[in-house]
Amino acid sequence: MIEISEIRWQEGGSFVDALLTPGSAYTMASLISGLEAEVVKISVADNHAVLKVWNRESKSDVGLQYYLLRILSAQGIAVSQPLGYGLDLEGNPVLLTPYDGQPLQKLNKSILSTLVRNLIEIHRFPISELKGLSLPQYDFVRYFFPLIEKHEDIKLLLEQLVPKVNMRQNCMIHGDYNLGNILYLNGKYSIIDWTNIQLGDSRYDAAWSILLMKVYAGERNGSTYQSLFMDEGAFAADDFELFEALACLRWILLSRIAPELSKGRGILTRARSILKNNPYLPEDLLA
Structure with missing residues (x-):
């Protein structure tokens, strides 16, 4: 499972800050994933988010997704409001969004x-x-x-x-x-x-x-x-x-x-x- 401390965040807010705070207590649990990515649920106290990590074969433009979701969510479109994005140590794209249910x-x-x-x-x-x-x-x-x-x-x-x-x-x-x-x-x-x-x-x-x-x-x-x-x-x-x-x-x-x-x-x-x-x-x- 991915190490949060190894992600090179390009954008991030309060949830990312909470994860990176020294001594921060959070839990991670794998969710159903597809062929293109690993997906995990991250919980900090009563706050929950989903981290998606694309594999090397899938070259997703995660920056485009982050800014697109930010625009769409602000306009009331039924999408997640993004919490952060970046790259892991192997250069795989990473996107953090709220946990929005099942x-x-x-x-x-x-x-x-x-x-x-x-x-x-x-x-x-x-x-x-x-x-x-x-x-x-x-x-x-x-x-x-x-x-x-x-x-x-x-x-x-x-x-x-x-x-x-x-x-x-x-x-x-x-x-x-x-x-x-x-x-x-x-x-x-x-x-x-x-x-x-x-x-x-x-x-x-x-x-x-x-x-x-x-x-x-x-x-x-x-x-x-x-x-x-x-x-x-x-x-x-x-x-x-x-x-x-x-x-x-x-x-x-x-x-x-x-x-x-x-x-x-x-x-x-x-x-x-x-x-x-x-x-x-x-x-x-x-x-």
Whole structure:
């Protein structure tokens, strides 16, 4: 587990000061972590924070995340107010945020509606309000489809579909808005994991989120979630199936790279149902 004293802090406030005070008593406990980072909960008396340390393979711009979250939280967007950032001794990026609870365990239409509005607020946030921060822009296929050259069937479909959608890079997107990245505590929602922050297409960002909702939270929740995005005007009438196809292709690719993504009761059945009902995708992609 990381040593707090070894972090070279670039920015920090009272919580960081408390951690660095000689003789400070704090506890650390590991939280569920992904492939890209180690995540720990730090407690100082009754105050709690979360420290995320990216590994060498994941070159996250932690400074961008820190200043972005500071701006968004000040504007009332549902994100954590950052507490500090820096580098560990190996040069790995480190971000400290408040402990904002656990991922949502129960869903209903009201909660889903809140989740939809929170993402749309991000998409509609004026880029001019970022006060000089420059969001990165990436090639869509290269960024979202790693190792695509090894998967010719998906590559060929992408070559057919991407030119049809007139992909935009005109707004801020989260890049991985899913239930695991939405925390809830004492009536407050917090969107976490801004590793994929960039200028992109809100339609793809929403479609990816809808796909994950359908696959992991069930068809009923997914359909309600999709309808709520439609009600907010997130898609033109003929856009959704194209962007759903792109999102589905990404999920299939990632599940081939990391098979654990498709493990679990009903996951493959729901994914196959999406394939069956999308006119742009062959059913045998998950054969």
